[in-house]
Amino acid sequence: MTAAERAPLLQVRDLRTYFYTRAGVVKAVDGVDFAVQRGEIVGLVGESGSGKSNVCLSILNLVPKPAGRIVSGEIVLEGTNLLGLSERAMRTVRGRDVAMILQDPLSSLNPVFTVGDQVGEALRVHGRVSGDLRERVIGALQKVHIPGASTRLRDYPHQFSGGMRQRVMAAIAISCAPKLLLADEPTTALDVTIQAQFLQLMRELREGDLGILYVTHDLGVVAQLCDRVLVMYAGQIVESGTVEQVFHAPRHPYTAALISSVPVLGAKRRRLYQIEGQPPNPLAPPAGCRFHPRCPQADDQCRAAMPEPATDGNVTYRCWHPLNGRLSVTP
Amino acid sequence: MTQTAITPLLEVNQLTKRFPLRRSLALWREPPAVRAVEQVSFQINEGATYGLVGESGSGKSTIARLVLLLEKPTAGEVRFAGESIFPMRGRPLRAYRSRVQAVFQDPSSSFSPRMRVSEILGELPMLHQGLRGQARRERVSGLLELVGLPPAYAGRFPHEFSGGQRQRLAIARAISTNPRMLVLDEPVSALDVSIRAQVLNLLADLQQQLGLSYLLIAHDLAIVQQVSDMIGVLYLGHLVEECPSEELTAQPLHPYTRALLSAVPVPDPARRAKALPLQGEIPSALDPPPGCVFHTRCPLALPRCAAEEPPLITVAPHHQVACHLVPGQVSP
Numbered sequence: 001m002t003a004a005e006r007a008p009l010l011q012v013r014d015l016r017t018y019f020y021t022r023a024g025v026v027k028a029v030d031g032v033d034f035a036v037q038r039g040e041i042v043g044l045v046g047e048s049g050s051g052k053s054n055v056c057l058s059i060l061n062l063v064p065k066p067a068g069r070i071v072s073g074e075i076v077l078e079g080t081n082l083l084g085l086s087e088r089a090m091r092t093v094r095g096r097d098v099a100m101i102l103q104d105p106l107s108s109l110n111p112v113f114t115v116g117d118q119v120g121e122a123l124r125v126h127g128r129v130s131g132d133l134r135e136r137v138i139g140a141l142q143k144v145h146i147p148g149a150s151t152r153l154r155d156y157p158h159q160f161s162g163g164m165r166q167r168v169m170a171a172i173a174i175s176c177a178p179k180l181l182l183a184d185e186p187t188t189a190l191d192v193t194i195q196a197q198f199l200q201l202m203r204e205l206r207e208g209d210l211g212i213l214y215v216t217h218d219l220g221v222v223a224q225l226c227d228r229v230l231v232m233y234a235g236q237i238v239e240s241g242t243v244e245q246v247f248h249a250p251r252h253p254y255t256a257a258l259i260s261s262v263p264v265l266g267a268k269r270r271r272l273y274q275i276e277g278q279p280p281n282p283l284a285p286p287a288g289c290r291f292h293p294r295c296p297q298a299d300d301q302c303r304a305a306m307p308e309p310a311t312d313g314n315v316t317y318r319c320w321h322p323l324n325g326r327l328s329v330t331p
Numbered sequence: 332m333t334q335t336a337i338t339p340l341l342e343v344n345q346l347t348k349r350f351p352l353r354r355s356l357a358l359w360r361e362p363p364a365v366r367a368v369e370q371v372s373f374q375i376n377e378g379a380t381y382g383l384v385g386e387s388g389s390g391k392s393t394i395a396r397l398v399l400l401l402e403k404p405t406a407g408e409v410r411f412a413g414e415s416i417f418p419m420r421g422r423p424l425r426a427y428r429s430r431v432q433a434v435f436q437d438p439s440s441s442f443s444p445r446m447r448v449s450e451i452l453g454e455l456p457m458l459h460q461g462l463r464g465q466a467r468r469e470r471v472s473g474l475l476e477l478v479g480l481p482p483a484y485a486g487r488f489p490h491e492f493s494g495g496q497r498q499r500l501a502i503a504r505a506i507s508t509n510p511r512m513l514v515l516d517e518p519v520s521a522l523d524v525s526i527r528a529q530v531l532n533l534l535a536d537l538q539q540q541l542g543l544s545y546l547l548i549a550h551d552l553a554i555v556q557q558v559s560d561m562i563g564v565l566y567l568g569h570l571v572e573e574c575p576s577e578e579l580t581a582q583p584l585h586p587y588t589r590a591l592l593s594a595v596p597v598p599d600p601a602r603r604a605k606a607l608p609l610q611g612e613i614p615s616a617l618d619p620p621p622g623c624v625f626h627t628r629c630p631l632a633l634p635r636c637a638a639e640e641p642p643l644i645t646v647a648p649h650h651q652v653a654c655h656l657v658p659g660q661v662s663p
Contacts, residue, residue, distance in 0.1 A: 193594045
């Protein structure tokens, strides 16, 4: 194995994406480090406003300009720092090396072109056509299990159901055999049984070397699908590790509280654990640890200084008073 | 079991709602219709929570809208405290509207952006109880306190609140008429995970304090199970199973209920789903399958299922299921 193969597929270092608004600077992503290996599904969880979608947009260098700017950091895909690429070079990366699936397929698909046209477009643009384009399109649609692919490619997006549209998006995404797939809440708008089908598809797709960064707010999906998980809060990754570690012995109180506040099917009826308060104002995040105003065990140290990431075995966390493998937060 | 004479607070009997499409030129022919709700019956007892679960297109929101008198039924009736609601006019109708209130999914679209909290929460007490001036202001502060918001917020506008706080406001407005029942249509789906627990706990507290009954409509089985006493599972407008909340996970009988349960992602990596997901999608309600509506996706379907509609039968106290294979060999 050469050094290049051992290196992670994607390495993100100290990523900072800020938005300069009239009201002030929003540090949407504020010093984020993580890696995605080949054939690995990494879950990125967080609540709205935690910055998880902006991590994806930063990887593709699609942060809305001019308000948004990647202030610092490195995004290294197989040895190349994507932030150093020209816009022209970046265009060949998007869709070919790094593909993305968004939450709402209806607003990502063009209503006036057939599904076949749209899957074929990605192949044409990236010059990946060897032989018959139609065959390649049918192949991509079959890979995502769209029944009757050879006739359905002549249909328009509105003739597909929500679940099937999301499969079309997946077909477009994988048509050029990308190395990395960014999935931003792809099943949030789907019903549970359709979501289960889509998650099954994700598992199949990673069978090759495809690395997947799966953004979601649903801890259940992370536990069912992912190998590792990154927990984001107010622009930072507060805990990361293997799903087993993070779900069974979370070190950060936010992770623990989040897990405890989710109702579990089949559990006895009880009062749910509730995280008090609201997520912080992105314009004026609290000093020190950003979770301290809502944390039951915060003390002066937490209020004064931001903890640096600490690593312990397979987990990395940002907390002055990490929990000791117990899945409960006591005030 | 003693069948005591407690009349349920809400009784839904053989409720059916079809939305006809435009009539074709052949006027003698029945126009095609979306069969949203087909002969659904259930009851909600005083102080209890009845959860209706189902995927999109199952008819759960149509039932909510029927109970709220926002739609007229095609057939069937709904009785509230013994009174049939659809024929109500005048004074009884006003009384019904104040006794049954609703909380919807999206709290930002349920308020007028130009009204202050004091007006939003004071409007119904003024209309229904004639509260004015100081009495009305006191009522508003009382309501804010009940839902865990500072009374000082009375002067604010809805946009000044976060999503979770706005849902608290929606709940405050719903209870401002002293209702006996709330229809909760996906009350926490739009909220963040950490805020969901706050709102669900608040609803549980209010139920205890005020003796409210809830009709909870949601797609998230875990949430429905967590807060409901009885649960009804809907598929394509049909009630396919009804049971006490504890039995839903312990003893699900209908193959659809089982499939639904196994599709819920459990937040525990040690309990990964082993069963293959249910194949296919919910069929069109314009042209529902004959026989059992679920037979097109059912892993256990027999020829009989395509021909004959299974009746809802009682298999245990309070446990009903509509499946030809029950009681019988429904084992996975």
